[in-house]
Amino acid sequence: MRRIRGTRRGLLCAWVYIRVLRLRATRAGWGRSGLVGVGCSSCSSVGRASGSTGLNLSWKLCVTIMRLVILDNYDLASEWAAKYICNRIIQFRPGQDRYFTLGLPTGLPRNHPESYHSYMWNNFFKHIDIDPNNAHILDGNATDLQAECDAFEKKIKEAGGIDLFVGGIGPDGHIAFNEPGSSLVSRTRLKTLAMDTILANAKYFDGDLSKVPTMALTVGVGTVMDAREVMILITGAHKAFALYKAIEEGVNHMWTVSAFQQHPRTIFVCDEDATLELRVKTVKYFKGLMHVHNKLVDPLYSMKEGN
């Protein structure tokens, strides 16, 4: 199973949500365990078929919670996040009529020569056995962009809402392309990008600012808040101030990720560098909880052995 980066720096573009379909719920018919391996290098071989009750217990006790999971470095943070997603999907017991709906960022602006379709294909879809009809990406080339956004919101609703939304934040604390000043109840829409974002995107366009798009389709803060669970990945010292604003200061539309303080189930996964602006007390507190957090990823479940 190939290793996939569990997180991506500078998550920038319109969000995609995918419906993860388990082709058959029984043990026999998994076929390739590609989907199980979302971000998991070892999912199919390491997982033990222990009963799931032990892990579920911690879920049931902590239905509304914000967790801050701190790992030593980028690789460990990625791996932790990947295992978490893996376990979440398996525990959900998806099946023919029971879809696990996963929301994901794409990481590249639209109009990039490679396009975020290529990015999503190369980094995710080609590694898993998802039905293409269950992968929904906002189309930046649609003729009526607002209608495209509205249709996207409708599809999310029809899918029964998003079970887990995985994303990152910008240095200015934005989630998706919800730049500072975005409404905290915003929905999927066309958004003008901040100069910071444009500068950050320039590297995908050979440093030529004139080529960088100034608009993007994005899910709104409200859209993400509707997800049943949200995981935010934050790594690197340049995100440290944004993380501080996200969890130690108040809810503020200038730091849109702070809205998740009011979400019933949020988990922030970060590396040491990202905690540089937090109070020592905060970091020590959450590091002290790592033995609890690690129960979420150990044991690592496997589709093959069944649950």
Next chain:
Amino acid sequence: MRGGQVAARAPVIQFTNCRILRGGALLREDLWVRGGRILDPEKLFFEERRVADEQRDCGGCILAPGFIDVQINGGFGVDFSQASEDVGSGVALVARRILSHGVTSFCPTLVTSPLEVYHKVLPQIPVKSGGPHGAGVLGVHLEGPFISREKRGAHPEAHLRSFEADAFQDMLATYGGLDNVRIVTLAPELGHSHEVIRELTALGICVSLGHSVADLGTAEEAVQSGATFITHLFNAMLPFHHRDPGIVGLLTSDRLPAGRRIFYGMIADGIHTNPAALRIAHRAHPKGLVLVTDAVPALGLGNGRHTLGQQEVEVDGLTAYVAGTNTLSGSIAPMDTCVRHFLQATGCSVESALEAASLHPAQLLGLEKCKGTLDFGADADFVVLDDSLHVRATYISVGLCSALTTCLWWG
């Protein structure tokens, strides 16, 4: 050629658990095929919203583009230069048997022959697409008769020719026409050769220099007139000399037309070229090296004595001798053996070795968009190899032609 409609309905086959040669590297990627062409799975996913109809596990093997042999005189008892009534079935036999060597396209080669042979044989070897019946025929390689007397090698002296005054017409009359011809080997020091080279190049026929005593200057002029290939480097030409490198000097010449690459054939059977010479050539110009077998009818016949036309030949392992003597009687190493020997002798990467047998000959013939590559849209001719580069299976416009679980006896 399949129509777009038919292709869209054809089943999609996904080859998994393999490493494919793409962009000069072995990538851990799946290979997707539909309608005999390599398919872009991303387009399939996003535009057609389809998944594969069939998945085939390749057991961790290497998938490389099918090998292309641009110089092969026959094999399995068949001699392409023999004017028989049914040349076609001889070509078909060889085409079918070389699939197990990983060769999916080839140029049947005719050595210096009398006019009657050309007139009779050439029309019977049309360009033909490959398939489960055998490797594709890309066109005929005419090696001679316009070559040097001193460097004729095994070519019969009686049938050598030089160009008459109206050189191109003379050539046309000799061969009886140039349909089906893909490569012509000639000696550039012959008079009027330049106009012939120019005419042939204008017709899209690849001109190769070989069996020649040309010096470097003459060879360079020939390249400027359009020649792009050297026939079996080192063999049948003047040896490299530090004050006049001869044809060998083309590998590092600075007087070639801008943007033009010179290709050169090498017989890497371990017998016809010393490994040190192979390494010198490879290090001097790795991107131009084209592996060829230059195989003779004794290829594939197994150890022992065989009668081939007028000749008695003794085969022992990878070597063929004129019976009762120590004189080499041509090469009989199959293409995959040449690839393995080339890899081992030069210490090059697996990717380079595979490209020398697939991409480079395709580039020589201007076919690199559809042959010798696993890029999207290319013909789905590929070979499944294990880590030691033994052929496990050959796919051609995807039918499975031969799945071998053991290597050939001389591997």
